Amino acid sequence: MPGEAERIERIASLARRSSDDLILGIGDDAAIIRKNDTHWWLISTDSQIENVHFRRDYTPPRMLGHKALAVNLSDLAAMGGTPRFALLSLNLPKDIEQSFVDEILVGMVALADQYSTILVGGDIAASGNGLAMTITIIGECPAGRALRRDGAKLGDLIFATGRLGLAAIGLQLLQRGHRYDPALPIHLQQLILAHLQPTPRLEIGQRLAERNLATSLIDISDGLSTDLYHICQASGVGAIVYAEDIPVATHVPEEVNTTALENALNGGEDYELLFTVPRGRVAQIESLRAQFNDLPITLIGEITSEPGRMYLERAGERTPLRPRGHDHLRQEE
Known part of the structure; x- marks a missing residue:
């Protein structure tokens, strides 16, 4: 089975398009989109999926909410960006208690508040195979100042x-x-x-x-x-x-x-x-x-x-x- 890098390259080859406002698309920790003459948007997404990234039996829900957002914030850190907004998609199994979900949100929002990031929307759907959370993070940086993977030089x-x-x-x-x-x-x-x-x-x-x-x-x-x-x-x-x-x-x-x-x-x-x-x-x-x-x-x-x-x-x-x-x-x- 192809690995993650091969899958991403396949997606990129099928989906690659250009736009005057698209600075950087698939292939780094975040996409870069022109916001205005002075700033760029940074947009990324990441998931936490039960029995892939975590197990409920050893993960306290507040820590789970924290981590789900933290891994997305880390993508912005890797671009030198400042987070602004987040979207949350929740896929909930039938056996999950509302109190567990509430605690996830408490942990997530506490970290969001720490970095002045606002949860502005998302989606909720049933899951037939465990809990899953996907966050889309939206940040920004001064135009021309995003850090990327492709700039390392001989001797660095x-x-x-x-x-x-x-x-x-x-x-x-x-x-x-x-x-x-x-x-x-x-x-x-x-x-x-x-x-x-x-x-x-x-x-x-x-x-x-x-x-x-x-x-x-x-x-x-x-x-x-x-x-x-x-x-x-x-x-x-x-x-x-x-x-x-x-x-x-x-x-x-x-x-x-x-x-x-x-x-x-x-x-x-x-x-x-x-x-x-x-x-x-x-x-x-x-x-x-x-x-x-x-x-x-x-x-x-x-x-x-x-x-x-x-x-x-x-x-x-x-x-x-x-x-x-x-x-x-x-x-x-």
């Missing part, structure tokens, strides 16, 4: 925010019977919350756009290996990743059967930002770090001239790095 340095792989570890803990509880040890809470309640990195995305600092930007939703590959493909470049410098989880519970590095490279759902910066502007990253002193901003690699070829450098040796991150549609080998 690669940075990532936060710590990578925590969400994948948290998911494994949930699948093994753990549940979020404020009484859990802090390190377990952090891992589980990384999966259930991610933080969209809107502010740092906006700063990167305002300063015209990043040549390319993407959010890490599918895993570092896959999302870096998206940048390489779109930009026509390659990359070297320094394994020892990747900001991985500091603690991996014994019951988790993958390493911190494996989760960082291939786990997905971190919703951190991955971006490239010209070597000559790296000093400006320090001032950015001063603004976001609670958020690690880590140099993890460099851009090379080999299109689509990525390498993992460890102890002075380089081995091919293949995109092995999450893909709902890819058949397991």
Whole structure:
């Protein structure tokens, strides 16, 4: 069965059209549409589907509502945008209690209020196969300032925010019977919350756009290996990743059967930002770090001239790095 990238390319080949107001269509974290002479609209959509993205037995409804919006806000963060409005489509199974749905909305609207985003409409329909939510997010940015995947250049340095792989570890803990509880040890809470309640990195995305600092930007939703590959493909470049410098989880519970590095490279759902910066502007990253002193901003690699070829450098040796991150549609080998 074709993977997600192949499906998207197929859709794009069938649906690609042009318009004077369409700046960018299918292929990035959001479409870009001209709003007026000074601003562009940014529009994206994402879904949370029961037994694909979440299970009701381990996902508190407020956190589910938070995450459903957060993953959409993360797409705007990856464009350097500011969210404005959202539309919600709800597909409800017969067995769901109204109180559960109410709690989803409480969590969603709380996050929306945090980022001055207004839920303006949507759709409700019955579902014959579990709960599903699809949000369309509408944001904006100054004209000409949207950050895209296709601008990385030879010699650029690669940075990532936060710590990578925590969400994948948290998911494994949930699948093994753990549940979020404020009484859990802090390190377990952090891992589980990384999966259930991610933080969209809107502010740092906006700063990167305002300063015209990043040549390319993407959010890490599918895993570092896959999302870096998206940048390489779109930009026509390659990359070297320094394994020892990747900001991985500091603690991996014994019951988790993958390493911190494996989760960082291939786990997905971190919703951190991955971006490239010209070597000559790296000093400006320090001032950015001063603004976001609670958020690690880590140099993890460099851009090379080999299109689509990525390498993992460890102890002075380089081995091919293949995109092995999450893909709902890819058949397991």
